Amino acid sequence: MTPPAHMNLVVAWLLIAVGFVMGFVLGLNFHREDWLGGYGSRKRRLYRLGHIATIALAMINILFYFTAQTLPHPNPPLEIASWGFIIGAVTMPLCCFWMAHDQRARAVFVVPVLSLAGSALLVFREVLR
Numbered sequence: 299m300t301p302p303a304h305m306n307l308v309v310a311w312l313l314i315a316v317g318f319v320m321g322f323v324l325g326l327n328f329h330r331e332d333w334l335g336g337y338g339s340r341k342r343r344l345y346r347l348g349h350i351a352t353i354a355l356a357m358i359n360i361l362f363y364f365t366a367q368t369l370p371h372p373n374p375p376l377e378i379a380s381w382g383f384i385i386g387a388v389t390m391p392l393c394c395f396w397m398a399h400d401q402r403a404r405a406v407f408v409v410p411v412l413s414l415a416g417s418a419l420l421v422f423r424e425v426l427r
């Protein structure tokens with residue numbers, strides 16, 4: 299039987315690999331002071347944030363996977379949180395890249411922010427039980 303939240307583990311390791319590849323691509327131009335408008339430019343900062351978020355949120359998904367193993371199943375709130383952590387981890391870097399090219403796209407961050415914060419609150423409630 300597949301352990302609970304196994305999907306979060308699969309997606310997490312895929313995102314870690316993608317995050318490393320992003321870092322590699324960033325690294326190809328890292329030496330150029332003016333790349334993407336320079337180190338402090340909005341575009342470069344958002345590309346960097348996309349790279350960091352991909353790896354950090356993958357780690358959150360792995361933490362969720364191990365937390366889920368300690369809780370009773372089936373567990374509908376954890377099923378929702380499972381999808382919320384995946385949606386958040388995938389959409390946060392996409393929002394960063396979108397906003398890097400279109401400053402008006404700020405509102406799209408509401409998707410990853412609500413997915414992640416809502417999922418964390420669901421897990422918090424479950425671990426309190």
Ligand code: HEM
Pocket residue numbers: 317318319320321322324325326328337342346349350353354
């Ligand atoms: C193969 C692995 C990795 C490569 C090739 C890589 C490459 C890079 C490069 C080239 C930059 C600079 C981007 C720029 O100049 O705008 C960067 C920034 C950054 N990376 Fe990675 N990275 C890797 C893994 C990681 C990991 C595992 C973490 C931690 C979760 C991480 C966290 C960061 C942070 C926090 C920054 C921003 C640093 C700063 O403020 O300048 N990276 N990375």
